[in-house]
Amino acid sequence: MTTGISLVRENAESMQPPRSLWVPFPLGRPLGKPNDKAFQHRVIAAALALLERTTGPVLEDYPEDAPTVSIEESAACPVSFGDTQAEATTWAARLVSELTQMQPWYDLGKRRRNGRSLVGVAGEPMQTMLKKLGELLDSDTLPTAELKWFKLAIEDAKVFYIEALTAQPGEYSAQAIEQILWHETHLGAGLRVFYERFTATPKLAIMARMVASREAIGGSTGEEIEINDITKKEK
Amino acid sequence: MVRLIDLPEYERDHLLEKNMPPLGPLPWHNNAKPLSAKRIALIxxxxxxxxxxxxxxxADPTFRPISIDDDANDLIMSHSSANFDRSGFVEDVNLVFPIKRFQELLADKTIGSLADVHYSFMGAGLMPKVYEKSAMQVAGLLKQDQVDAVFLTPV
Structure with missing residues (x-):
């Protein structure tokens, strides 16, 4: 038997899993609030209680919103984006320069989290990956022969920046972090260029959806289609 | 908040496109064991x-095992969707994979036991039907582990 969390009520309504607890939390946060043991236990208890139901399907609404942090209340971004980056004439130089500003904050965040970091899916040093992404941007090319590497590299780069931007203790607005990442960093600017290039390349347009979020672009990033085709291409 | 009414139209439309009919006859199973005797797995x-x-x-219908003996703080994420928050998971693995919370429930005897192995899928880019083979395989593994109930978390 199963019980579980649903983040989009309408999806659970349509698919009708046996026992489901809809929670009014942001995508990516099924238990509501990080590091809040009591809050997480309340959510789990409500979902486990559904195991006692003897008829179904059951779709129950969780009554408590997760505490939110507004953009205005968000802890300050610690990184100072200096002029040295702006003077760099190439993407590669700008990204490597930005990395030197991010690195101490990333290291600090990692120490605060007792050594925990999500960076490492691509298995390459951050500087190597950012330099390569910058060179692709500088040469106006797409990594058509290395799409899987590209996906993992940008996943690592984004999470490296998130960890750096949230290095200090405090309550962060996920939206504020997204805004800084996408609109104040060279990485965000570079990824938006990749997004545009993928979008303009019909055979690779579906890659664009993996590069940038709808929130970053401010609109739809493409139709909801299966992405089998692209994996077949790479294989 | 994922109340559709609170979201921009493009986001609302995208999420509604994910509405799917049930995969077949609606499954239902009762288990008379009290929660304090149930063996639980996380997926x-x-x-x-x-x-x-x-x-x-x-797009990947395979799954990865997460042993109860592993340190969940070492888990990383490779997900194709760019459209969910990662910053919460950066702070706390339990926000997504609440293994520590379940270990606490085990310690205070709220649940009977925890499975030896838990499982992770990557939910993006494929229609639900494509996961059938992997889901059947995991169901067999859970049965072998004598699991009574599964707690599911999406992102």
């Missing part, structure tokens, strides 16, 4: 795995 679709594991592909 997430968050694309979690350890550094040494293969990362998830763009």
């Amino acid at each position: 997430t679709t968050a694309g979690l795995h350890f550094r040494g594991d293969n990362a998830f592909d763009f």
Whole structure:
């Protein structure tokens, strides 16, 4: 038997899993609030209680919103984006320069989290990956022969920046972090260029959806289609 | 908040496109054991795995095991969707994969036991039907582990 969390009520309504607890939390946060043991236990208890139901399907609404942090209340971004980056004439130089500003904050965040970091899916040093992404941007090319590497590299780069931007203790607005990442960093600017290039390349347009979020672009990033085709291409 | 009414139209439309009919006859199972005797497993679709594991592909119906003996703080994420918050998971693995919370429930005898192995899928880019083979395989593994109930978390 199963019980579980649903983040989009309408999806659970349509698919009708046996026992489901809809929670009014942001995508990516099924238990509501990080590091809040009591809050997480309340959510789990409500979902486990559904195991006692003897008829179904059951779709129950969780009554408590997760505490939110507004953009205005968000802890300050610690990184100072200096002029040295702006003077760099190439993407590669700008990204490597930005990395030197991010690195101490990333290291600090990692120490605060007792050594925990999500960076490492691509298995390459951050500087190597950012330099390569910058060179692709500088040469106006797409990594058509290395799409899987590209996906993992940008996943690592984004999470490296998130960890750096949230290095200090405090309550962060996920939206504020997204805004800084996408609109104040060279990485965000570079990824938006990749997004545009993928979008303009019909055979690779579906890659664009993996590069940038709808929130970053401010609109739809493409139709909801299966992405089998692209994996077949790479294989 | 994922109340559709609170979201921009493009986001609302996208999420509604994910509405799907049930996969078949609606499954239902009762288990008379009290929760304090049940053996529980966790399954997430968050694309979690350890550094040494293969990362998830763009569209990937396979799964990764997460042993109860592993340190969940070492879990990383390779998920194809760019459209959910990662910053919460950066702070706390339990926000997505609440293994520590379940270990606490075990310690205070709220649940009977925890499975030896838990599982992670990557929920993006494929229609639900494509996961059938992997889901059947995991169901067999859970049965072998004498699991009574599964707690599911999406992202």
